[in-house]
Amino acid sequence: MITFGTIVILGILISLIIWLFFRENKVISWILFILYTGFSFVLLLRLYGQWQYYEAFKSIIYLGNIKIKFTLQNNMLGWIFAILIFGISFFNGLFSLGFSKSKYSKNIVPLWTLILSASILILFAKDFILFFVGWEYLTWPVFFIVNQGKKKFYSDSMYYFALNVLGGMALMLGIWLVFKNTQTLDIKTSISILLSHKASIHTFWLLIPFFIAFLVKSAAYPFHVWAPRAHSSAPADFSPFISGIMIKFGIFGILLFIYPLLSKGFIPGTYHGVPTTAYFLSWLGIITSIVATVLAFSENNMKRLMAYSSVANVGYILTAIFLTTPLGIEGGIFHTINHMIFKVIIFITLAAVYFRTGTADMSKLGGIAYKMPITFMTFLIGIIAAAGIFPMNGFTSKWIIFQAILEKHFYLMAVAMFFASTGAFLYLYRALHSIFLGQIKPEHRDSVKEVPFLMQIPMWIGMILIISIGVFPGLVLKPLIPFFNSIGLPAKYILTSLSKLPGSFGQLNTLNAAIIFGFAAVLVTILFFVVAKHHKKPFMDNYTAGEDPKDWGVDENRYQFAYGFYQPFEKKFLPFFKRSVDMFWQYFGFYTKHLGEWFNNIFKDDNNFGYIAIIGIVIIFIFGGFVL
Amino acid sequence: MNSIVLLIVLPLVFAFLIPIFKGLGKYASKIVTILSMLTGMGFAVYFFITLQVPVKAILGGWKPPFGIVLVGDKLSLLFVMIIYILAFLNLFFFDNNFKEHSKFYTLYNIAIAGTAGMILTGDIFNMFVFIEITGIALYSLIAYSGKEQALKGSIKYLIIGSMTSLFLLLGVTLAYHILGSLNLAHISSKFYQIPNNLKFLILSLIFTSFFVEAEIFPFNMWVPNAYKGANIPIAALLAGIVSIAAGYLLFRFRYLYGGMRSFGNMLVWFGVITVVIGEFSAYFTYDLRKILAFSSIGQMGLILIAAGISNDLSVYGGFFQILSHSIAKMLLFLLAGFIIYEAGTENVKKMGGFGKNHPYLTGIFLIGALSLAGIPGLMGFWGKFNIVGGGIAAGRILPISIVLLAAIAESVYLIRVVFHLFKTDEGKIIEKKKIPLGYLMVVILLSLTIVVIGVYPQLLNQVLNDATKIIMNSGSYIRMVLG
Known part of the structure; x- marks a missing residue:
């Protein structure tokens, strides 16, 4: 069975069919989308373990004297990304099917399907040309998705488009520079040829175009400006995809091409055993996360806030990867996967809130936790994971990243990252409070209710995933063992059981910790019901602590912290x-x-x-x- | 095989038949022109398909290098064939400002004959004559619409064109004075005898004239006016057909400048300046026709860069670029005719709502725009990609980087047009108008070509590889013409 070809061609066909015939019918197009992603997911699932599997195009393409036979080669890294992309898109599609009933829904299926089929080209391309083809198709469809044909979103989408075209052009330049030095367009071969050259400082220039291309896509500093704009303008149910998946392609590119070169000393000079360039890029990751964290403090728009959170997380991932140690790579990849899951979940809950209330301004929200309990629970678990607190999945990967930094004794880096990580608490809990807690807005008192079950499915799945990966990190790390072996991860860092997190200072048994944590939670709950005096109050009987709101120039109905909180x-x-x-x-x-x-x-x-x-x-x- | 003369003579004959037939009815001259293009197309396709070895047509019985010779090889016949196909499709244009008159069709035929002659001839004085013929036809065709902008464009084109054809004549005379020959093959076989500075002078004088046709800065002052004022078919003719001939000449004269790195450098930098000025000017303006005009300038600049680099990759990419640009630009101009008619304005910002009326037509516009921007999967990608590759392989990283930066502006303004067509919150509702069937078929055909070749470039691989070999290997051309 031709897997990759089927997925790509089916994606293009479905995209065309939907655009030509079902443009106005959102339900049919989302059902087709769900069927497509589900089918592709199953097809891809069968490829686990077959790392030698490849699909080659029949005909040969000539570029001048260069002969190219396009090949899609199965590989571990691409496979894990692809599985996550299609799995997440499947559940996102379920959510969007419910979302399509609202007036905020836009028909974005044709372009989205096109992006999904292009992603296969990126993830499994054996040569640079196919990689580039997929890369460009991540750019222009998203432009049209983000602006939705509306003038007010035009400049936001243009930020995205112009910067990503810059990345695309840089990639084109880089590809040909590599070709000039290696006479091949094959990715793996060119890496080995480049490594066989004598390392010199000039090789640094060779990598600059790739840095630009991948850092733009992953919204790293100083290219992060597109991320909050694109997230806030995009349709609510597409933002999960941007944050969860789009920006991860930059990480994928770095893992695919830059990491193998840097870690093998392609650019001379090391600092404490880390290549100097990589060390500086590690710091770039730290700067990215600090800048994004600080910017997130002031955001009033919930989607922009979470977009900055994504940028911050990309910063952690970049820091981890550019340590160029096996443990750093393990933490980076693990955090990429975890971030995909919890950020998609967070954005889906935001879309659910938007679905019911129609606003993304946090100062116009509040107190809807009791009206939307499942959404609230999901959001809570999502931000706990984002803040990196046990027992959610965000903790496990951040744990490994910190271990990796400390293993190299980069204490300043660890402190800086800890600052950013703690800063995350500040804005995440502000978001929680402003959206779900506090006093409900009068107009939401009767109209807002929980989203339909169809839209809850992704939330349930997400909650289960976040907690189970948090408790059993081996669920993700164990299938990745072949990949870690291939990059030379020492045996002591490889998981032996489902629940033992590796680390440079010894292992952490997450299951034991979870049992203690659960025990404490049960104890607290019992104490809460048995000991504490508590009684229910009506919702509007709020907590002004004896103050009269009018003294503060605040309306009785609006008692909100969201605006200008910090x-x-x-x-x-x-x-x-x-x-x-x-x-x-x-x-x-x-x-x-x-x-x-x-x-x-x-x-x-x-x-x-x-x-x-x-x-x-x-x-x-x-x-x-x-x-x- | 002297019959390749037909490719030049046929439209000329038809051009002079039109005044005879024009009394038969309003559309008589149009039908005659369609007939002329169809027969020309038929012959061109026949010659191209049956071509085994390059052919030459010796005119007047004077053997080369003494007489005029027409050369039909894989390259020139391919380009003539595409010129005829595009010239035929161009006749299904849509322009509400267009007034039917037999004069137009006479000139149209003459222009096509001139461009075909520019490509086929193997004699540089003859080439001068054909450039003049084409030029004179184009001066009047641009002014045909009678708009102020068109007249300005026509006058500017006339001034620059006649000025540079003088330079061309000077260059041809110099070459004749030194080498005693007007035959391209003969000149290129002896060109090494001339000192380098004189070579440079002769080539520069000759190339000024090519630069006018190829819209190279600063020889392109006429372009915005002409594209803005002229009727749609003329704009499409300039962008789609004349550019093919001009691009062809730039590459064909590689026989003369092939070994001269200094001249190649000059071409590259002229190209870079042109690309930058074209793309950023287009980025600034919101006039649909001017955007397309400036975009043409930018694309032709890229072709000039490919000619200046002139290694395997870039020549191959340059041919791809010539073909993809002319097809995509003709498609966009044909679409622009209908869009401007329906929206009632040439300002891109006020076209909102067109996409809602005609989503499929706007989708086709998107295909053309993305092809120009060099998005993979469409024809334009292979040209741009290979030219960039050739440039870097030749070590010209700085010019290529500048071009890529300008290409960002290009992508932005092209996608911006599509955005404004698709945008829905304008409030203004444009009245939906009916699309003529023939026009629709042509547009679909052109866009399908772009997609099919973009996805499956192997269709052109063999042909363009042969063409590249012809350009890269002057020896076989010289032997073929003189032997």
Whole structure:
């Protein structure tokens, strides 16, 4: 059975069929989407273990004298990404099927299907051209999904598009630079040929285009500006995909091409056993997470806030990967997978809130926990995981990342990362409070209720996954053992049982910890019911602590913390973090436009520059001919 | 086989038949032109398919290098064939400002004959004549719509065109004075005898004229006016057909400048300036026709870069680029005719709602735009990708990087047009109008070509590889023409 070819071609066909015939019918198109992702998921599942499996195109393509036979090669890393992508999209599709009944739903299935089939090309491409083909198809469909044909979303989507086209162009440049040095377009072969060359500082330039391409896609500093914009403008049920999957392709690219080169000393110079370039990039990851964390403090839009959280998590992943130690890679990949799961879940709950309330501004929300208990529970578990607290999955991978940093004795890095990680508490719990706790808005008192069961399915699955991976990290790490063996992870870091987390200072038995944790939870619950005096109060009988809200200039109905919650903190940090990078890209666009105007003026009717230039050039030729 | 003369003579004959037939009815001259293009197309396809070895047509019985010779090899016949096919499809244009008149069709035929002649001829003085013929036909065709912009464009084109054809003539005369020959093959076989600075001078003088046709900065002052004012079929003719001939000449003269790195460098940098100016100007403007015009400038700049680099990869990519650009640009201009008619404006920002009326037509526009932007899976990708590859293989990393940066602007303004077509929250409702069937078929055919070749470039692999070999290997051409 031809797996990859089937998935790619089926995706393109379904995309076309939906666009041509079912553009207006959201239900049919989402059902087709669910069938497609489910079918592809099953097809991909059968490929586990068959790492030699490949599919080659029949015909050969010539580029000048270069002969290329396109091949899709099964590989562990691509496989795990693909399984997650199609699995997550499947459940996201279930959610969207329910979401499609709301007026906020947009028909985005054709483009989404196209992206999914392109992702297969990226993940399994054996040569750079196929990789590039898939890469470009991650860019333009998302532009149309994000702006939804609306003027107000245009500039947000353009941030995404322009930066990602920059990445695409850089990738094209990089591919040909590699070709110039290796005379091959095959990814694996080119890596081994590059490594056989003598390492020199010039090789650094070779990698710069790839850095740009992959860092743009993964929204790392200073390219993070597109992430909050794209997330907030995109349809609510597409944001999970951007955060969960789109930005992970950058990580995949780094793991695929940059990590093998850097870890083998492609660029000379080491610092405490870590290649110097990689060390600096590790710090770039730290900067990314700190900047994103600080920016998230001030966000009032819940989707933008979570987008910054995603950027911060990408920062942790980059830090871990660029340590270029096996343990770092293990932590990086593990955190990538965990982040995929919990961030998708968080964004799905946000979409559920949006589905019922129609707003993404946290200051307009509050107190809907009792109205949407399942959504609330899911969100709570999601942000606990995002904050990296036991027993959720976010903890396990962050644990390994910290171990990896400490193993190298980079204490400053660990402290900086701990700062970012703690900062996550500040904004995540503010989001929890502003959206779900506190006082409910009068207009939500009667209208808001729990989402239908269909939309709850992904939430249940997500909760189960988050907790079970948190308790049994081996569920993810054990299937990955062949990959870890291939990158040379020492035996002491490889899991021996489902619940023993590896680490440089010894193992952590998550199951034991979970049993203690569960025991404590049961104890607290019993105490809560037996000992504490508590009685139910009506919802609006709120907690003004004896103060009259009017004294504070606040309406009785609005008693909200969301707006300007960390104001003093923001005043200190924000001008530096936000203005600098955002302004840079804004001015970049501004001056590009002015450059265009300047060039355009050359062609104005009253401008004789052209004629003068022509005559000048020809005169130069004529005299130059004699002078030369 | 002297019959390849037919490819030039047929449209000329039909051009002079049109005044005779024009009394038969309103559409008589159009039908005659369609007939002319169809027969030309038939002959071109027949010659191309049956071609085993390169053929030459010796005119007047004077053997080369003395007389005029027409050369039909895989490359020139391919390009002539595509010119005829596009010229035929172009006749199904849609333009509400267009007034039927026999003059138009006469000139159209002459222009096609001229471009076919530019490609087929193996004699540089003859080439000068064909450039002049094409030019004169185009000056009047651009002015045909009678709009102010068109007249301005026409006058500017006339001034620049006649100025540069003088330079061309000067270059041809110099070559003739030194080598005593006008035959391209003969000149290229002896060109090494000339000192380098004189070579450079002759080539620069000749190339000024190519630069006008190829819309290279600063020889492209006429382009925005002409594209803005001229009727849609003329804009499509300039972008789709004349550009093929101009691109062809840039590559064919590699026989002369092939070994000169200095001249190649000059071409590359002219190309880079053109790309940057074209793309950023288009980025600034919101006028649909001007966007397409500036985009043409940018694309032709890329072709010039490919010609300047002129290694295997870039020549191959350059041919791909010539073909993909002309097909995509013709498609976009044909679509622009209908879009402008229905939206009632040429301002891209005010076209919201068109996409709702005609989603499939806008989808086709998207295909053309993405192909120009070089998105994989479409024809434009292979051209751009290979030119970049060739440039880097030749070690010209700086120019290529600049071009790639300009390409970002290109992607942005092309996708911006599609966004404005698709956008729904304009509030203004555009009245839906009926699409003519023939026009629709042509548009679908062009877009299918872009997609099919983009997905399956093997269709062109063999042909373009042969063409690349012809360009890279001047010896076989010289032997074929002179032997």
